[in-house]
Amino acid sequence: MTEAAPQPAEVFRTRRLTKVYDTGKVKVMALRGVDLDLYESEMSVLLGPSGSGKSTLLNILGGLDRPTSGEVWFRDINLATLSDRELTRYRRDKVGFVFQFYNLVASLSARENVALVTDIAANPMPPEEALRLVGLEHRMDHFPAELSGGEQQRVAIARAIAKRPEVLLCDEPTGALDSKTGVQVLSVLDRINAELGTTTVVITHNAAIRLMAHRVIRFHDGQIAAVEVNEARLPPEEISW
Numbered sequence: 001m002t003e004a005a006p007q008p009a010e011v012f013r014t015r016r017l018t019k020v021y022d023t024g025k026v027k028v029m030a031l032r033g034v035d036l037d038l039y040e041s042e043m044s045v046l047l048g049p050s051g052s053g054k055s056t057l058l059n060i061l062g063g064l065d066r067p068t069s070g071e072v073w074f075r076d077i078n079l080a081t082l083s084d085r086e087l088t089r090y091r092r093d094k095v096g097f098v099f100q101f102y103n104l105v106a107s108l109s110a111r112e113n114v115a116l117v118t119d120i121a122a123n124p125m126p127p128e129e130a131l132r133l134v135g136l137e138h139r140m141d142h143f144p145a146e147l148s149g150g151e152q153q154r155v156a157i158a159r160a161i162a163k164r165p166e167v168l169l170c171d172e173p174t175g176a177l178d179s180k181t182g183v184q185v186l187s188v189l190d191r192i193n194a195e196l197g198t199t200t201v202v203i204t205h206n207a208a209i210r211l212m213a214h215r216v217i218r219f220h221d222g223q224i225a226a227v228e229v230n231e232a233r234l235p236p237e238e239i240s241w
């Protein structure tokens with residue numbers, strides 16, 4: 001008799017999640033009841049039209065924003081019930097963020113940009129190790145202006161992972177990059193996911209990127225339209241757009 005493979009642990013679980021932006025004049029229903037499960041060490045890709053709610057969901061998962069109603073669980077903690085101080089601590093201890101624009105400090109070297117985070121983290125890796133993981137060991141003392149867009153994004157990834165976050169949330173990490181450079185950034189995300197086991201969520205407009213994911217979540221109009229699990233994944237080097 002063969003034993004069933006153990007279920008991976010759930011990292012995120014949302015139920016009936018809604019988000020309404022009330023600008024005074026109009027109310028925008030950004031999330032309309034999202035039920036989502038994301039699992040440990042998986043890489044998930046979030047696809048969907050502009051305005052469908054992807055960034056809103058990512059920001060709530062990362063504790064940057066709060067839902068209007070519903071549950072959002074990180075392991076056994078309902079983030080919706082945390083105080084501001086607890087949410088800040090959750091974000092600081094558990095979450096790494098990568099955005100489309102790298103948000104590096106121009107006057108600091110790559111190493112110093114990463115050290116900004118490792119100086120305040122509980123159990124960080126040395127900045128040099130984080131930069132090695134993203135393939136920038138030869139660029140540690142370069143300033144952002146001396147680096148290509150792809151290299152700057154890799155510094156931003158090193159900064160995000162240096163505190164050893166449990167989850168890495170990436171909003172359009174290749175949005176400002178051409179396909180070839182974007183693939184290098186995806187290779188880095190793939191390697192971190194494989195080597196550190198960091199649960200990773202990537203928002204993208206490049207549908208081809210779904211081919212490297214364990215799980216693909218399609219958003220439409222504030223709701224999940226479909227979830228697909230990839231039986232076989234493509235290495236990032238085989239993806240282009």
Ligand SMILES: Nc1ncnc2c1ncn2[C@@H]1O[C@H](COP(=O)(O)OP(=O)(O)OP(=O)(O)O)[C@@H](O)[C@H]1O
Nearest residue numbers: 021023028030048049050051052053054055056057
């Ligand atoms: N701070 C805000 N105030 C008001 N409305 C907002 C705010 N942030 C987002 N929205 C609206 O909420 C909806 C969902 O936005 P969101 O940014 O989550 O979509 P998205 O799928 O990430 O889009 P994109 O792919 O263009 O980044 C959109 O209609 C957007 O205009």
